[in-house]
Amino acid sequence: MIENVANLEDLVSSMNSQVIKWRRHLHENPELSFQETQTAKFVYDTLESFGNLELSRPTKTSVMARLIGSKKGNVLALRADMDALPIQEETNLPFSSKNSGVMHACGHDGHTAMLLGAAKVLSTIKEHISGEIRFIFQHAEELIPGGAQEMVKAGVTEGVNAVIGLHLSSQTPLGRFGIIYGPAMAAADTFNVLIKGKGGHASRPQEAIDPVAIAVQLINSINQFISRKVNPAQRVVLSVTQIQGSNAHNIIPDTVSFGGSIRTFDPEVRKQIPKWIEQHVKGLTEANECTYELKHDYGYSSVVNEQKITSLVEQTIIEEFGKEQCYHAEPVMGSEDFSAFSNVVPGCFVFLGAGSENPIENFPHHHPRFMIREEALEMGVLYYVKTALNYHFAQEYVSQ
Ligand code: NI
Numbered sequence: 001m002i003e004n005v006a007n008l009e010d011l012v013s014s015m016n017s018q019v020i021k022w023r024r025h026l027h028e029n030p031e032l033s034f035q036e037t038q039t040a041k042f043v044y045d046t047l048e049s050f051g052n053l054e055l056s057r058p059t060k061t062s063v064m065a066r067l068i069g070s071k072k073g074n075v076l077a078l079r080a081d082m083d084a085l086p087i088q089e090e091t092n093l094p095f096s097s098k099n100s101g102v103m104h105a106c107g108h109d110g111h112t113a114m115l116l117g118a119a120k121v122l123s124t125i126k127e128h129i130s131g132e133i134r135f136i137f138q139h140a141e142e143l144i145p146g147g148a149q150e151m152v153k154a155g156v157t158e159g160v161n162a163v164i165g166l167h168l169s170s171q172t173p174l175g176r177f178g179i180i181y182g183p184a185m186a187a188a189d190t191f192n193v194l195i196k197g198k199g200g201h202a203s204r205p206q207e208a209i210d211p212v213a214i215a216v217q218l219i220n221s222i223n224q225f226i227s228r229k230v231n232p233a234q235r236v237v238l239s240v241t242q243i244q245g246s247n248a249h250n251i252i253p254d255t256v257s258f259g260g261s262i263r264t265f266d267p268e269v270r271k272q273i274p275k276w277i278e279q280h281v282k283g284l285t286e287a288n289e290c291t292y293e294l295k296h297d298y299g300y301s302s303v304v305n306e307q308k309i310t311s312l313v314e315q316t317i318i319e320e321f322g323k324e325q326c327y328h329a330e331p332v333m334g335s336e337d338f339s340a341f342s343n344v345v346p347g348c349f350v351f352l353g354a355g356s357e358n359p360i361e362n363f364p365h366h367h368p369r370f371m372i373r374e375e376a377l378e379m380g381v382l383y384y385v386k387t388a389l390n391y392h393f394a395q396e397y398v399s400q
Contacts, residue, residue, distance in 0.1 A: 011124065012385060015117050016378045022046065023113035023377060024095040030084030030104045033143035036061040039082050039112070043137050046116055052123040053135075058154035062147060063137040067123055069392070073131025074161040076391045078384050079148075079341060080115035081108045081141035090368040105370040107168035107354065112137060114166070114377055118384035133388050134160060136341070144299050146337035152344060162309045163347040164387055165338045166380055170365060172353030174373050177317045177383070178329030179350055181310050183265040185303040186235065188335035191274065192259035193218065193281055194293040199246075199254035209290045211256035212245050219243075219258060221280050229276065230269055237263040237333055238273070259295075263333045265302050300335045306346035309391075313348045316387045321379065352380055 031039050040061045047053055047065045054066040062082075089096050089103040097103045119135045136156055140147030157163070172178060195215055200208030219240050230236045240260040246253035264270040274296040285292045317326045329351060338349045354376035356362045363369040 008121070008385065008389075009382070011121050012117070012378060012381050015120055015381065018120075019113050019117040019377050019381060020374050022116050023109050023374065026082075026109035026112055027093070027104050028095045028098050030097050030099055030102045030109070032086060032102055033083040033140035034061060034147070036082050036139045040137070040139065043082065043112060043116065047119055047135070050120050050123045052126050053119065058156050059139065059147065059150050061139040062151055064151075064156050065119055065135040065137075067119070067126060067129065067133040067135070069129030069131050069133075070127050071130035073392055075132040075134055075159050076388055077134040077136050077157065077160045077163040077341070077345070078115060078118060078388060079136040079138055079163060079165040079338065080111035081138045081147070082112045083108055083140050083142050083147070085142055085366060087366065087368050091371055093371070103368065105367060106142065106365045107170070107370075107372050108141065110168050110354070110372055110374075110377055110380070111166065114380035115384060117377070117381035118388070121381065121385050122388060128389070129392055131392050133392075136163075141337050144297075146300060146340065148337040148340035152340050157341060157344050160345045162306075162391065163341045163345050164309065164313060164384070165341075165347070165349040166383060167336070167349070167351050168354040168372050168376055168380070169351045170355045170362060170370060170372055172351060172355050173357070174353050174355060174375055175321065175325055175379055176353035177321065177326045177350055178353075179310065179314050179317070179326060180305055180329050180331055181307060182304060183302055183331050184305045184349055185331065185336045185339070186237075186263040186265055186333045187270050187302040187339075188299040189262045189264075189270065189273075190259065190297050190299060191262060191277060192257060192295040193277070194255055194257045195285060196255050196291045196293070197253075197288070198290070200252045202250040202252055205252065208252040209288060210252050211290065212253065214284060214288050214290070215243065215245070215256040215258055218280060218284055221284065222277055225276060225280060226273070234269055235263075235265050235331060235333065236269060237261075263335070265331065267301075300337045301339045301343060303336050303339045303342055303347070303349050305348045306342070309346045310348040312390060313350060313387055316390045317350075317383065320382055320386050350383070352376055352383065
């Protein structure tokens with residue numbers, strides 16, 4: 001599809017040591033969500049040095065670069081996230097975090113470096129591009145309400161016809177691309193229930209209204225209800241992850257609070273769940289002559305990969321890396337605010353394996369010893385570059 005852009009692999013390959021340097025610089029200097037001041041400056045300055053790009057700062061700590069081609073055509077956005085996590089690094093890597101208590105423990109340093117690499121490569125072959133390639137360097141993926149929705153509000157998706165993203169995965173063998181059609185990552189919401197009973201002496205329950213006993217009943221009843229009410233073919237998880245009551249053996253507390261996480265794919269089920277929780281809480285507290293407070297917060301909505309752009313991504317990966325490097329992944333119950341982009345324009349979000357076979361080097365995301373294999377970076381750059389070019393050469397997408 002892109003015969004007239006010669007030696008693209010060589011071009012990407014020649015960038016590789018630079019991409020690794022960028023990644024290590026970012027890894028050494030991680031910043032928390034909404035605080036990516038130095039990261040955004042580094043990204044902006046690096047992009048500026050490429051020439052050929054129109055740069056802007058849609059929000060305080062994000063960066064957008066537009067590569068406007070020589071001919072008219074559609075607009076494809078490529079997105080990477082840039083923020084780190086509040087974790088003390090324990091990898092002992094020579095380029096470990098210099099910021100105490102902050103670590104790139106999810107691979108976003110790699111995402112940013114790969115997108116910089118793709119911007120560099122594509123900006124050098126600008127004359128081959130029709131339409132526009134838009135590079136979105138997003139802040140704050142790790143912290144609700146997330147940076148993506150702020151960027152959408154700031155207008156970064158205006159005029160965009162499709163958006164693609166990628167997440168490195170330490171749990172997947174190096175170089176394997178996971179593709180999902182349709183619902184790919186879950187919506188993640190949270191809830192908290194406060195039961196206001198009547199405290200007292202542990203030996204005289206008849207004089208108290210015991211919120212501990214009510215909480216136990218409620219948690220069981222909500223869990224059971226969800227499993228009976230929702231179609232088993234639907235993927236739904238409700239996990240109660242916190243309970244707080246008294247801290248003494250002989251005191252019945254006045255109140256107990258509990259809360260947790262709700263993961264769904266279906267928007268209708270997502271809307272129903274807080275109503276169901278409230279029905280149970282209301283019914284059981286009324287029956288026990290006490291009151292309650294209920295808090296429900298919507299987090300990121302689910303990432304749904306659109307058929308047409310996902311098919312183009314899959315074809316590109318197969319063409320570039322071979323069929324055996326591409327697998328159809330199961331939808332995951334984790335969440336991603338890439339959904340803020342893919343809710344407004346057709347999107348595709350894939351996973352790229354960067355895991356080590358050595359168990360001593362293989363830790364999950366958000367772990368103090370999380371590591372990625374840097375060989376994955378070159379593949380990620382190729383994924384962005386090739387998909388961008390295939391997109392702009394694919395007849396069905398090109399504006400006449
Ligand atoms: Ni992440």
